[in-house]
Amino acid sequence: MAGYPRFINRIEDVERLRPEEKETLKKVTEKFAFRTNEYYLSLINWDDPNDPIRRLVIPSPEELHEWGALDPSNEARYTVMRGVEHKYRSTVLFLVNNVCGSICRYCFRKRLFMKNAHDTLRPQDLDRAVEYVRSHPEVNNVLLTGGDPLMFPTRRLEEIISKLRQIDHVDTIRIGTKIPAFNPYRITEDPSLLEMIEKYSTPEKRIYIISHFSHPREITPQAIKAVDMLLKSGAILANQNPLIRGVNDDPRVLAELFNKLQAIGDPPYYVFQCRPASGNRAYSVPVEEAYDIVEEAKKPVSGLAKRARYILSHATGKVEVIAKTDSHILFRYHQAADPGDIGRVMIFRRNPEAYWLDDYLVQGEISVEGIGMEKGGLDEEEHVET
Numbered sequence: 001m002a003g004y005p006r007f008i009n010r011i012e013d014v015e016r017l018r019p020e021e022k023e024t025l026k027k028v029t030e031k032f033a034f035r036t037n038e039y040y041l042s043l044i045n046w047d048d049p050n051d052p053i054r055r056l057v058i059p060s061p062e063e064l065h066e067w068g069a070l071d072p073s074n075e076a077r078y079t080v081m082r083g084v085e086h087k088y089r090s091t092v093l094f095l096v097n098n099v100c101g102s103i104c105r106y107c108f109r110k111r112l113f114m115k116n117a118h119d120t121l122r123p124q125d126l127d128r129a130v131e132y133v134r135s136h137p138e139v140n141n142v143l144l145t146g147g148d149p150l151m152f153p154t155r156r157l158e159e160i161i162s163k164l165r166q167i168d169h170v171d172t173i174r175i176g177t178k179i180p181a182f183n184p185y186r187i188t189e190d191p192s193l194l195e196m197i198e199k200y201s202t203p204e205k206r207i208y209i210i211s212h213f214s215h216p217r218e219i220t221p222q223a224i225k226a227v228d229m230l231l232k233s234g235a236i237l238a239n240q241n242p243l244i245r246g247v248n249d250d251p252r253v254l255a256e257l258f259n260k261l262q263a264i265g266d267p268p269y270y271v272f273q274c275r276p277a278s279g280n281r282a283y284s285v286p287v288e289e290a291y292d293i294v295e296e297a298k299k300p301v302s303g304l305a306k307r308a309r310y311i312l313s314h315a316t317g318k319v320e321v322i323a324k325t326d327s328h329i330l331f332r333y334h335q336a337a338d339p340g341d342i343g344r345v346m347i348f349r350r351n352p353e354a355y356w357l358d359d360y361l362v363q364g365e366i367s368v369e370g371i372g373m374e375k376g377g378l379d380e381e382e383h384v385e386t
Helices: 019-029 052-057 123-134 154-164 191-200 221-232 251-264 287-298 357-361 368-373
Strands: 079-081 084-088 091-095 141-145 172-176 207-211 236-243 268-273 309-314 317-325 328-336 345-349
Touching (some): 079 123, 091 123, 123 154, 141 154, 191 221, 221 236, 236 251, 236 287, 251 268, 251 287, 268 287, 287 317, 309 328, 328 357, 345 357
Parallel strands (some): 091 141, 172 207, 207 236, 236 268, 268 309
Antiparallel strands (some): 079 084, 309 317, 317 328, 328 345
Protein backbone atom coordinates (compact mmCIF):
# COMPACT_ATOMS: atom_id res chain seq x y z
CA MET A 1 0.00 0.00 0.00
CA ALA A 2 1.51 3.30 -1.08
CA GLY A 3 0.47 6.72 0.14
CA TYR A 4 -2.26 7.46 2.64
CA PRO A 5 -4.85 4.74 3.30
CA ARG A 6 -8.55 5.46 2.88
CA PHE A 7 -10.44 6.13 6.10
CA ILE A 8 -13.66 4.27 6.84
CA ASN A 9 -16.26 5.91 9.07
CA ARG A 10 -19.25 3.60 8.56
CA ILE A 11 -19.41 0.00 9.68
CA GLU A 12 -21.42 -0.75 6.52
CA ASP A 13 -18.30 0.03 4.46
CA VAL A 14 -16.14 -2.69 6.05
CA GLU A 15 -16.18 -5.13 3.16
CA ARG A 16 -15.08 -8.24 5.06
CA LEU A 17 -18.00 -8.14 7.48
CA ARG A 18 -21.08 -10.21 6.66
CA PRO A 19 -24.38 -8.31 6.11
CA GLU A 20 -25.87 -9.65 9.35
CA GLU A 21 -22.75 -8.56 11.26
CA LYS A 22 -23.03 -5.06 9.84
CA GLU A 23 -26.67 -4.87 10.86
CA THR A 24 -25.89 -5.95 14.43
CA LEU A 25 -22.85 -3.71 14.82
CA LYS A 26 -24.61 -0.67 13.38
CA LYS A 27 -26.56 -0.48 16.66
CA VAL A 28 -23.27 -0.23 18.54
CA THR A 29 -21.93 2.52 16.27
CA GLU A 30 -25.10 4.54 16.83
CA LYS A 31 -23.99 4.84 20.46
CA PHE A 32 -20.18 4.78 20.20
CA ALA A 33 -18.35 6.21 17.19
CA PHE A 34 -16.59 3.99 14.66
CA ARG A 35 -13.59 4.85 12.50
CA THR A 36 -10.73 2.91 10.97
CA ASN A 37 -8.67 2.78 7.77
CA GLU A 38 -7.66 0.37 5.02
CA TYR A 39 -4.13 -0.11 6.32
CA TYR A 40 -5.23 -1.19 9.80
CA LEU A 41 -7.98 -3.44 8.46
CA SER A 42 -5.33 -5.18 6.34
CA LEU A 43 -3.67 -6.41 9.55
CA ILE A 44 -6.76 -8.39 10.59
CA ASN A 45 -6.95 -12.17 10.14
CA TRP A 46 -10.58 -12.30 9.04
CA ASP A 47 -10.64 -16.09 9.37
CA ASP A 48 -10.24 -15.70 13.13
CA PRO A 49 -13.36 -14.27 14.83
CA ASN A 50 -11.22 -13.59 17.92
CA ASP A 51 -8.44 -11.83 16.06
CA PRO A 52 -6.90 -9.23 18.46
CA ILE A 53 -6.48 -6.55 15.78
CA ARG A 54 -10.13 -6.97 14.86
CA ARG A 55 -11.08 -6.65 18.51
CA LEU A 56 -9.20 -3.36 18.74
CA VAL A 57 -11.28 -1.51 16.13
CA ILE A 58 -14.33 -3.55 15.08
CA PRO A 59 -17.27 -2.95 17.45
CA SER A 60 -18.73 -5.67 19.63
CA PRO A 61 -22.34 -6.00 20.79
CA GLU A 62 -20.88 -6.36 24.30
CA GLU A 63 -20.26 -2.60 24.29
CA LEU A 64 -23.99 -2.05 24.79
CA HIS A 65 -23.76 -3.59 28.26
CA GLU A 66 -24.38 -0.74 30.71
CA TRP A 67 -21.18 -0.26 32.68
CA GLY A 68 -18.77 2.55 33.46
CA ALA A 69 -18.85 6.32 32.96
CA LEU A 70 -18.13 8.69 30.07
CA ASP A 71 -15.45 10.46 32.14
CA PRO A 72 -14.02 7.63 34.25
CA SER A 73 -10.98 9.59 35.49
CA ASN A 74 -13.01 12.74 36.17
CA GLU A 75 -11.01 14.87 33.76
CA ALA A 76 -13.68 17.55 34.07
CA ARG A 77 -12.47 18.25 37.63
CA TYR A 78 -9.06 19.33 36.32
CA THR A 79 -10.19 21.25 33.23
CA VAL A 80 -9.07 24.86 33.61
CA MET A 81 -10.39 26.02 30.25
CA ARG A 82 -11.77 24.31 27.18
CA GLY A 83 -9.26 21.68 26.01
CA VAL A 84 -6.77 22.32 28.83
CA GLU A 85 -6.30 20.13 31.91
CA HIS A 86 -3.97 20.78 34.83
CA LYS A 87 -4.10 17.75 37.11
CA TYR A 88 -0.45 17.37 38.11
CA ARG A 89 1.59 20.31 39.31
CA SER A 90 4.31 20.18 36.63
CA THR A 91 2.18 18.95 33.72
CA VAL A 92 -0.48 20.60 31.57
CA LEU A 93 -2.47 18.59 29.04
CA PHE A 94 -3.88 19.97 25.78
CA LEU A 95 -6.76 18.01 24.22
CA VAL A 96 -5.96 19.26 20.74
CA ASN A 97 -8.61 17.44 18.68
CA ASN A 98 -11.23 14.70 18.59
CA VAL A 99 -9.95 12.75 15.56
CA CYS A 100 -7.99 9.48 15.50
CA GLY A 101 -6.50 7.23 12.83
CA SER A 102 -8.95 4.62 14.08
CA ILE A 103 -11.07 4.58 17.22
CA CYS A 104 -10.07 2.01 19.82
CA ARG A 105 -13.16 0.23 21.07
CA TYR A 106 -11.91 0.55 24.67
CA CYS A 107 -11.30 4.31 24.38
CA PHE A 108 -11.63 6.11 27.71
CA ARG A 109 -12.51 9.39 25.96
CA LYS A 110 -15.52 8.15 24.00
CA ARG A 111 -17.21 11.39 25.00
CA LEU A 112 -14.97 13.33 22.57
CA PHE A 113 -16.49 11.55 19.58
CA MET A 114 -20.11 12.15 20.55
CA LYS A 115 -22.35 14.87 19.18
CA ASN A 116 -22.18 18.24 20.91
CA ALA A 117 -18.87 17.45 22.64
CA HIS A 118 -17.05 20.59 23.79
CA ASP A 119 -13.89 19.18 25.37
CA THR A 120 -11.20 19.94 22.79
CA LEU A 121 -9.05 22.98 22.18
CA ARG A 122 -10.30 25.24 19.38
CA PRO A 123 -7.89 27.25 17.21
CA GLN A 124 -9.19 30.48 18.71
CA ASP A 125 -8.39 29.18 22.20
CA LEU A 126 -4.73 28.33 21.53
CA ASP A 127 -3.23 31.66 22.60
CA ARG A 128 -5.18 31.57 25.88
CA ALA A 129 -4.03 28.00 26.49
CA VAL A 130 -0.40 28.91 25.86
CA GLU A 131 -0.73 31.95 28.11
CA TYR A 132 -2.08 29.71 30.87
CA VAL A 133 1.09 27.61 30.65
CA ARG A 134 3.25 30.74 30.54
CA SER A 135 1.59 32.04 33.72
CA HIS A 136 2.38 28.81 35.62
CA PRO A 137 6.16 28.56 36.01
CA GLU A 138 5.82 25.28 37.91
CA VAL A 139 4.79 23.62 34.63
CA ASN A 140 7.82 22.11 32.91
CA ASN A 141 6.11 19.77 30.46
CA VAL A 142 3.05 19.83 28.22
CA LEU A 143 1.28 16.76 26.87
CA LEU A 144 -0.51 17.07 23.53
CA THR A 145 -3.23 14.47 23.21
CA GLY A 146 -6.80 14.10 22.00
CA GLY A 147 -7.91 12.44 19.83
CA ASP A 148 -4.55 12.21 18.16
CA PRO A 149 -2.29 15.22 17.52
CA LEU A 150 -0.69 13.54 14.50
CA MET A 151 -4.05 13.67 12.73
CA PHE A 152 -3.42 17.39 12.41
CA PRO A 153 -1.66 18.70 9.31
CA THR A 154 1.94 19.43 10.24
CA ARG A 155 1.42 23.20 10.01
CA ARG A 156 -1.32 23.04 12.67
CA LEU A 157 0.83 20.91 14.94
CA GLU A 158 3.81 23.22 14.46
CA GLU A 159 1.69 26.22 15.40
CA ILE A 160 1.10 24.67 18.83
CA ILE A 161 4.65 23.41 19.36
CA SER A 162 6.32 26.64 18.22
CA LYS A 163 4.30 28.68 20.71
CA LEU A 164 5.12 26.30 23.56
CA ARG A 165 8.81 26.41 22.65
CA GLN A 166 8.77 30.15 23.36
CA ILE A 167 8.10 29.43 27.06
CA ASP A 168 11.43 29.07 28.88
CA HIS A 169 10.15 26.90 31.72
CA VAL A 170 8.60 24.27 29.39
CA ASP A 171 11.39 21.74 28.98
CA THR A 172 9.50 18.81 27.50
CA ILE A 173 6.69 18.47 25.00
CA ARG A 174 5.02 15.09 24.74
CA ILE A 175 2.82 13.95 21.87
CA GLY A 176 0.50 11.05 22.68
CA THR A 177 -0.30 9.18 19.47
CA LYS A 178 -1.38 5.84 18.04
CA ILE A 179 -0.57 6.90 14.49
CA PRO A 180 2.60 4.74 14.29
CA ALA A 181 0.30 1.74 14.78
CA PHE A 182 -2.84 2.96 13.01
CA ASN A 183 -1.33 4.75 10.01
CA PRO A 184 2.49 4.84 9.84
CA TYR A 185 2.23 6.40 6.37
CA ARG A 186 1.30 9.68 8.08
CA ILE A 187 4.92 9.71 9.29
CA THR A 188 6.80 8.06 6.45
CA GLU A 189 5.10 10.07 3.69
CA ASP A 190 5.35 13.55 5.23
CA PRO A 191 8.91 14.89 5.31
CA SER A 192 7.65 18.17 6.77
CA LEU A 193 6.57 16.39 9.96
CA LEU A 194 10.04 14.99 10.52
CA GLU A 195 11.64 18.35 9.71
CA MET A 196 9.37 20.02 12.25
CA ILE A 197 10.30 17.50 14.96
CA GLU A 198 13.99 17.94 14.17
CA LYS A 199 13.58 21.70 14.48
CA TYR A 200 11.92 21.66 17.89
CA SER A 201 13.41 18.53 19.51
CA THR A 202 16.75 19.95 20.59
CA PRO A 203 19.55 18.46 22.70
CA GLU A 204 18.43 20.70 25.57
CA LYS A 205 14.66 20.25 25.17
CA ARG A 206 13.39 17.08 23.55
CA ILE A 207 10.05 16.20 22.01
CA TYR A 208 8.77 12.86 23.28
CA ILE A 209 6.51 10.70 21.13
CA ILE A 210 4.40 8.50 23.42
CA SER A 211 3.21 5.72 21.14
CA HIS A 212 0.38 3.28 21.67
CA PHE A 213 1.23 -0.18 20.36
CA SER A 214 -1.04 -2.69 22.08
CA HIS A 215 -0.23 -5.91 20.20
CA PRO A 216 2.99 -7.19 18.58
CA ARG A 217 1.25 -7.59 15.19
CA GLU A 218 0.86 -3.81 15.04
CA ILE A 219 4.65 -3.56 14.80
CA THR A 220 4.78 -4.05 11.04
CA PRO A 221 7.66 -3.14 8.70
CA GLN A 222 5.83 0.12 7.94
CA ALA A 223 5.46 0.88 11.66
CA ILE A 224 9.13 0.07 12.29
CA LYS A 225 10.12 2.44 9.48
CA ALA A 226 7.95 5.20 11.01
CA VAL A 227 9.51 4.69 14.45
CA ASP A 228 12.99 4.76 12.95
CA MET A 229 12.29 8.00 11.12
CA LEU A 230 10.95 9.61 14.30
CA LEU A 231 14.07 8.54 16.19
CA LYS A 232 16.35 9.90 13.46
CA SER A 233 14.46 13.21 13.58
CA GLY A 234 15.54 13.61 17.21
CA ALA A 235 12.37 12.54 19.02
CA ILE A 236 12.53 10.30 22.08
CA LEU A 237 10.03 7.43 22.02
CA ALA A 238 8.28 5.45 24.72
CA ASN A 239 5.19 3.27 24.53
CA GLN A 240 2.14 3.01 26.71
CA ASN A 241 -0.75 0.61 26.27
CA PRO A 242 -3.72 -0.62 28.23
CA LEU A 243 -4.23 -4.25 29.16
CA ILE A 244 -7.23 -5.36 27.12
CA ARG A 245 -9.21 -8.59 27.31
CA GLY A 246 -8.82 -10.53 24.10
CA VAL A 247 -5.96 -8.34 22.82
CA ASN A 248 -2.93 -8.59 25.11
CA ASP A 249 -4.14 -10.36 28.26
CA ASP A 250 -1.83 -13.31 27.56
CA PRO A 251 1.59 -12.91 29.25
CA ARG A 252 3.31 -14.42 26.20
CA VAL A 253 1.73 -11.84 23.90
CA LEU A 254 2.57 -8.98 26.26
CA ALA A 255 6.16 -10.21 26.62
CA GLU A 256 6.49 -10.36 22.84
CA LEU A 257 5.19 -6.80 22.64
CA PHE A 258 7.70 -5.64 25.28
CA ASN A 259 10.58 -7.32 23.46
CA LYS A 260 9.65 -5.90 20.07
CA LEU A 261 9.20 -2.40 21.48
CA GLN A 262 12.59 -2.55 23.17
CA ALA A 263 14.22 -3.81 19.97
CA ILE A 264 12.91 -0.98 17.77
CA GLY A 265 13.81 1.78 20.23
CA ASP A 266 10.32 2.44 21.60
CA PRO A 267 10.56 0.89 25.07
CA PRO A 268 7.50 0.17 27.22
CA TYR A 269 6.62 2.96 29.64
CA TYR A 270 3.18 2.32 31.16
CA VAL A 271 0.77 -0.59 31.03
CA PHE A 272 -2.58 0.87 32.00
CA GLN A 273 -5.53 -0.82 33.60
CA CYS A 274 -8.44 -0.45 31.16
CA ARG A 275 -10.41 2.49 32.50
CA PRO A 276 -14.06 1.85 33.43
CA ALA A 277 -15.45 3.95 30.58
CA SER A 278 -18.94 3.37 29.22
CA GLY A 279 -19.04 0.19 27.15
CA ASN A 280 -15.68 -1.11 28.40
CA ARG A 281 -16.76 -4.03 30.59
CA ALA A 282 -15.94 -6.65 27.93
CA TYR A 283 -12.45 -5.20 27.40
CA SER A 284 -11.51 -5.02 31.07
CA VAL A 285 -9.47 -7.47 33.14
CA PRO A 286 -9.76 -7.50 36.95
CA VAL A 287 -6.89 -5.64 38.65
CA GLU A 288 -5.33 -8.64 40.37
CA GLU A 289 -5.48 -10.83 37.28
CA ALA A 290 -3.98 -7.99 35.24
CA TYR A 291 -1.18 -7.55 37.77
CA ASP A 292 -0.29 -11.25 37.44
CA ILE A 293 -0.29 -10.98 33.64
CA VAL A 294 2.04 -7.97 33.64
CA GLU A 295 4.44 -9.53 36.15
CA GLU A 296 4.53 -12.82 34.23
CA ALA A 297 5.20 -10.92 31.00
CA LYS A 298 8.18 -9.20 32.57
CA LYS A 299 9.92 -12.45 33.54
CA PRO A 300 11.47 -13.35 30.14
CA VAL A 301 12.40 -9.79 29.09
CA SER A 302 15.47 -7.68 29.80
CA GLY A 303 15.70 -4.84 32.26
CA LEU A 304 15.00 -2.33 29.50
CA ALA A 305 11.54 -3.84 28.97
CA LYS A 306 10.91 -4.42 32.69
CA ARG A 307 10.67 -0.65 33.17
CA ALA A 308 6.96 -0.78 32.29
CA ARG A 309 4.80 0.16 35.27
CA TYR A 310 1.29 -1.23 35.73
CA ILE A 311 -0.84 1.84 36.43
CA LEU A 312 -4.43 2.79 37.20
CA SER A 313 -5.01 6.31 35.89
CA HIS A 314 -7.45 7.24 38.63
CA ALA A 315 -9.22 10.55 39.24
CA THR A 316 -6.82 11.18 42.13
CA GLY A 317 -3.63 10.26 40.29
CA LYS A 318 -1.57 7.56 38.63
CA VAL A 319 -1.71 4.62 41.03
CA GLU A 320 0.82 1.83 40.56
CA VAL A 321 0.13 -1.73 41.67
CA ILE A 322 3.37 -2.62 43.43
CA ALA A 323 2.84 -5.94 45.20
CA LYS A 324 0.39 -8.64 46.18
CA THR A 325 0.38 -11.08 49.07
CA ASP A 326 -1.88 -14.03 49.79
CA SER A 327 -4.39 -11.69 51.42
CA HIS A 328 -3.47 -8.10 50.55
CA ILE A 329 -2.69 -5.88 47.58
CA LEU A 330 -0.43 -2.82 47.71
CA PHE A 331 -0.71 0.35 45.64
CA ARG A 332 1.49 3.45 45.46
CA TYR A 333 0.79 6.89 44.05
CA HIS A 334 3.28 7.23 41.19
CA GLN A 335 1.82 10.69 40.50
CA ALA A 336 -1.00 12.52 42.25
CA ALA A 337 -3.26 15.53 41.90
CA ASP A 338 -2.47 16.27 45.55
CA PRO A 339 1.35 16.48 45.73
CA GLY A 340 1.17 15.23 49.30
CA ASP A 341 -0.07 11.86 48.01
CA ILE A 342 2.91 11.23 45.71
CA GLY A 343 4.68 8.10 46.92
CA ARG A 344 1.94 7.23 49.40
CA VAL A 345 1.36 3.49 49.76
CA MET A 346 -2.15 2.07 50.15
CA ILE A 347 -2.91 -1.43 51.36
CA PHE A 348 -6.21 -3.24 50.88
CA ARG A 349 -7.57 -6.73 51.33
CA ARG A 350 -7.50 -8.71 48.10
CA ASN A 351 -10.58 -8.48 45.89
CA PRO A 352 -10.35 -10.64 42.75
CA GLU A 353 -13.50 -9.00 41.36
CA ALA A 354 -12.09 -5.45 41.53
CA TYR A 355 -11.71 -3.60 38.23
CA TRP A 356 -10.76 -0.17 39.59
CA LEU A 357 -9.29 1.50 42.66
CA ASP A 358 -12.77 2.51 43.79
CA ASP A 359 -13.64 -1.17 44.26
CA TYR A 360 -10.91 -1.29 46.92
CA LEU A 361 -11.64 2.11 48.44
CA VAL A 362 -15.15 1.04 49.41
CA GLN A 363 -13.59 -1.75 51.49
CA GLY A 364 -11.47 0.73 53.39
CA GLU A 365 -7.70 1.15 53.48
CA ILE A 366 -5.70 -0.92 55.97
CA SER A 367 -2.87 0.51 58.02
CA VAL A 368 0.42 -1.33 58.37
CA GLU A 369 -0.33 -1.70 62.06
CA GLY A 370 -3.73 -3.13 61.23
CA ILE A 371 -2.19 -5.74 58.96
CA GLY A 372 0.10 -6.84 61.75
CA MET A 373 -2.94 -7.48 63.90
CA GLU A 374 -4.69 -9.59 61.26
CA LYS A 375 -4.36 -13.31 60.92
CA GLY A 376 -2.35 -13.92 57.75
CA GLY A 377 -1.01 -10.36 57.78
CA LEU A 378 2.26 -9.23 56.27
CA ASP A 379 4.56 -11.36 58.34
CA GLU A 380 7.65 -13.33 57.47
CA GLU A 381 5.66 -16.44 56.55
CA GLU A 382 3.34 -14.81 54.05
CA HIS A 383 4.11 -15.13 50.36
CA VAL A 384 4.68 -11.75 48.75
CA GLU A 385 4.49 -11.26 44.97
CA THR A 386 6.33 -8.22 43.57
